[in-house]
Amino acid sequence: MExxxxxxxxxxxxxxxxxxxxxxxxxxxxxxxxxxxxxGDVMTFGALTSLTTAVxxxxxxxxxxxWFILLGGLLxxxxxxxxxxxxxxxxxxxxLRNAPRLAPLITAIGVSIVLQTxxxxxxxxxxxxxxxxxxxxxxHVFGATVTQTKIAVISLSAIVMIGLMLLVNRTRLxxxxxxTSENPRVASLMGVNxxxxxxxxxxxxxxxxxxxxxxxxxxxxVAHFYMGFLPGLKxxxxxxxGGIGNVPGAMIGGLLLGLIESLGAGxxxxxxxxxxxxxxxxxxxxxxxxxxxxxxxxxxLGERVADRS
Amino acid sequence: MNQQLLRFAPVAIAAALALTACNRQETPATKTxxxxxxxxxAPAAEVLKIGHVAPLTGGIAHLGKDNxxxxxxxxxxxxxxxxLKVGDKTYKLDLVAEDDKADPKEGTLAAQKxxxxxxxxxxxxxxxxxxxxxxxxxxxxxxxxxxxxATNPKYTEQGFKTAFRVCANDxxxxxxxxxYAADSLKAKTIAILDDRTAYGQGLADVxxxxxxxxxxxxxxxxxTNDKATDFNAILTKVRATKPDVVMYGGMDxxxxxxxxxxxxxxxxxxxxxxxxxxxxEFIKLAGDASGSLHCSxxxxxxxxxxxxxxxxxxxxxxxxxxxxVYSPYSYDAVYVIADAIKRAGKVDRxxxxxAIPATKYDGLTGTVAFDDKGDVKGGAISMFxxxxxxxxYVSTVR
Numbered sequence: 001m002e003x004x005x006x007x008x009x010x011x012x013x014x015x016x017x018x019x020x021x022x023x024x025x026x027x028x029x030x031x032x033x034x035x036x037x038x039x040g041d042v043m044t045f046g047a048l049t050s051l052t053t054a055v056x057x058x059x060x061x062x063x064x065x066x067w068f069i070l071l072g073g074l075l076x077x078x079x080x081x082x083x084x085x086x087x088x089x090x091x092x093x094x095x096l097r098n099a100p101r102l103a104p105l106i107t108a109i110g111v112s113i114v115l116q117t118x119x120x121x122x123x124x125x126x127x128x129x130x131x132x133x134x135x136x137x138x139x140h141v142f143g144a145t146v147t148q149t150k151i152a153v154i155s156l157s158a159i160v161m162i163g164l165m166l167l168v169n170r171t172r173l174x175x176x177x178x179x180t181s182e183n184p185r186v187a188s189l190m191g192v193n194x195x196x197x198x199x200x201x202x203x204x205x206x207x208x209x210x211x212x213x214x215x216x217x218x219x220x221x222v223a224h225f226y227m228g229f230l231p232g233l234k235x236x237x238x239x240x241x242g243g244i245g246n247v248p249g250a251m252i253g254g255l256l257l258g259l260i261e262s263l264g265a266g267x268x269x270x271x272x273x274x275x276x277x278x279x280x281x282x283x284x285x286x287x288x289x290x291x292x293x294x295x296x297x298x299x300x301l302g303e304r305v306a307d308r309s
Numbered sequence: 310m311n312q313q314l315l316r317f318a319p320v321a322i323a324a325a326l327a328l329t330a331c332n333r334q335e336t337p338a339t340k341t342x343x344x345x346x347x348x349x350x351a352p353a354a355e356v357l358k359i360g361h362v363a364p365l366t367g368g369i370a371h372l373g374k375d376n377x378x379x380x381x382x383x384x385x386x387x388x389x390x391x392x393l394k395v396g397d398k399t400y401k402l403d404l405v406a407e408d409d410k411a412d413p414k415e416g417t418l419a420a421q422k423x424x425x426x427x428x429x430x431x432x433x434x435x436x437x438x439x440x441x442x443x444x445x446x447x448x449x450x451x452x453x454x455x456x457x458x459a460t461n462p463k464y465t466e467q468g469f470k471t472a473f474r475v476c477a478n479d480x481x482x483x484x485x486x487x488x489y490a491a492d493s494l495k496a497k498t499i500a501i502l503d504d505r506t507a508y509g510q511g512l513a514d515v516x517x518x519x520x521x522x523x524x525x526x527x528x529x530x531x532x533t534n535d536k537a538t539d540f541n542a543i544l545t546k547v548r549a550t551k552p553d554v555v556m557y558g559g560m561d562x563x564x565x566x567x568x569x570x571x572x573x574x575x576x577x578x579x580x581x582x583x584x585x586x587x588x589x590e591f592i593k594l595a596g597d598a599s600g601s602l603h604c605s606x607x608x609x610x611x612x613x614x615x616x617x618x619x620x621x622x623x624x625x626x627x628x629x630x631x632x633x634v635y636s637p638y639s640y641d642a643v644y645v646i647a648d649a650i651k652r653a654g655k656v657d658r659x660x661x662x663x664a665i666p667a668t669k670y671d672g673l674t675g676t677v678a679f680d681d682k683g684d685v686k687g688g689a690i691s692m693f694x695x696x697x698x699x700x701x702y703v704s705t706v707r
Contacts, residue, residue, distance in 0.1 A: 002549070003548070006545045006548070006574070007542060007545055010539075010541035011542075014539060125365065125366045125367065126370050126371050127368050127562050127565075127594065129565075129593050129594050129596070132597065136572050136573055136596075136598065137572075138573055138574065145573070145574050145575040149573075216538075220538045220539065220566045221565070221569045221594065221595075221596065222538060222565065222566055224368070262542045265542035265543055266542050266545060266546050277530075277531070277532050278533070278542065278543045278546070279505055279532035279533070281533070281542060281543075282534070
């Protein structure tokens with residue numbers, strides 16, 4: 001039982017981070033029908049920027065508690081990621097907005113490679129150590145073990161996701177976003193500026209990616225130039241699992257994927273009598289992607305984006 | 310319409326994977342690699358090329374650079390001393406450095422590049438997983454290959470006359486680790502994890518076998534991969550078995566985060582690992598979770614070598630960085646090649662390969678001589694533990 005609870009917590013931590021990244025995929029897809037493959041690399045930039053900032057802040061203000069330095073890192077990472085994302089949108093995606101759909105998709109992959117290379121040139125090819133800002137000591141709750149970082153990851157993601165739901169459903173900007181995803185041309189006739197809404201969507205997605213990047217780097221203690229690639233793909237899987245284009249779908253998809261991976265690695269050996277071991281951990285995510293695409297292409301929560309034909 | 314686009318998704322992912330994989334390869338090989346055209350035009354030029362292959366990109370790039378630095382130091386010393394005199398000619402050495410990204414496929418490509426560059430012998434590769442597939446290519450070219458750090462026994466068991474190593478192998482290392490766990494750590498139960506590479510799996514398998522022979526109970530056998538960062542799921546499983554020792558067959562880039570996650574999960578077992586983890590880099594990555602590590606190196610500890618301190622200082626002065634693990638061995642490997650060239654009196658690949666088995670070279674790491682398989686004679690295994698954020702020497706087993 002203890003092990004089960006622990007695996008659920010492991011899954012929730014991983015899943016929260018997947019959800020945050022998946023939101024960026026799903027929101028952009030909802031509005032532009034574009035799969036922004038560069039999104040995972042935006043997360044890399046968030047993690048690496050916050051790392052550099054944290055190291056600088058630590059050197060400048062040695063006595064300051066770790067939480068503040070971490071917050072400083074996050075506050076530096078968000079504007080960098082938002083600016084980066086806006087530039088990408090302006091340079092790489094906007095000129096192709098009316099092009100055939102494969103063109104922006106391929107461009108997105110190109111942008112991803114460019115970002116990885118830039119990150120490699122700036123931060124080097126080695127794994128970098130993320131400074132230990134928050135205590136690593138285990139806290140025992142109900143027989144399971146957590147750390148301050150893990151509690152922060154789960155609760156902060158929950159708060160941010162609730163905030164995002166409120167933004168999408170209750171505010172003027174949210175209404176404009178929903179209208180644009182419904183039909184951009186009609187929305188613009190109603191006085192919505194689609195360029196602004198699209199830029200805002202990219203900006204929100206990038207801010208969430210920056211947060212996820214900082215969480216990944218603090219939780220695992222390492223950062224490197226291609227760290228966003230695999231989580232990016234997993235998050236994309238989560239978005240498809242929940243129904244791409246659907247905001248609550250991405251949240252649920254992310255959490256579900258985290259849980260499946262964690263419980264899968266933990267129990268598949270026993271369930272299959274040792275035929276498959278924990279080495280199949282990463283396979284689950286992609287097996288699920290294939291299964292969802294075959295049996296329920298619209299995702300678990302279905303598709304709310306109107307069909308644009 | 311949306312569903313139509315989703316049909317492209319698997320294709321797009323495959324494309325993204327493939328493209329990103331390509332992207333990681335783009336590593337500017339060292340300047341020396343630009344020279345092949347010139348050398349091909351004038352084969353009698355007084356420059357001898359020696360190849361070096363190690364991962365210079367990715368999680369263990371620091372270890373690759375360390376190996377390369379060791380070899381470079383030796384090459385520079387030989388050149389500064391006036392070069393290599395063979396017969397009536399004097400040759401300058403030139404190090405052709407390639408990157409294999411610790412990937413078996415890349416390893417064979419890098420090996421082919423080294424062969425095509427006209428190098429006379431090669432020092433490398435770093436990982437067993439790249440060294441073994443590459444050894445076939447060097448054997449076909451009849452080119453001597455001396456690995457400073459590949460410890461998997463299979464490397465020299467394939468019957469290639471060109472394959473040599475100057476470090477001990479994992480049959481020795483795994484046995485020492487298992488004996489250490491049983492005798493020094495007094496462990497009764499052990500959990501064994503590996504990263505499914507030729508090195509990690511090979512070492513973990515030997516530890517498992519010897520541990521069972523020693524009467525220890527192997528309570529868990531779990532796997533990860535060499536690019537993973539999240540080990541919480543397998544560590545939670547390991548925690549449930551309450552092992553005295555957790556042994557990991559893998560490299561420092563994964564072991565660092567793993568040690569951290571062990572602390573976070575409240576696992577208090579001793580962390581035991583092989584030479585891939587026994588580096589200052591591990592301590593950097595694991596931070597204050599590094600204290601539980603006991604690890605081995607497949608060679609003598611550098612500070613225990615007669616000329617060890619001198620080497621550490623030279624290295625620091627030249628590269629402004631710390632010796633990681635195997636640079637003393639890549640340094641010696643270059644000298645072994647130079648020694649073979651001198652004894653052969655010729656500079657073609659076949660003569661050098663033929664001269665190496667008779668090596669009896671008194672180098673930095675001791676007297677280097679090879680047995681009939683190509684393994685170094687009397688290879689030592691040193692045990693270390695982490696004390697106050699530094700690797701501290703414990704003992705040597707021969």
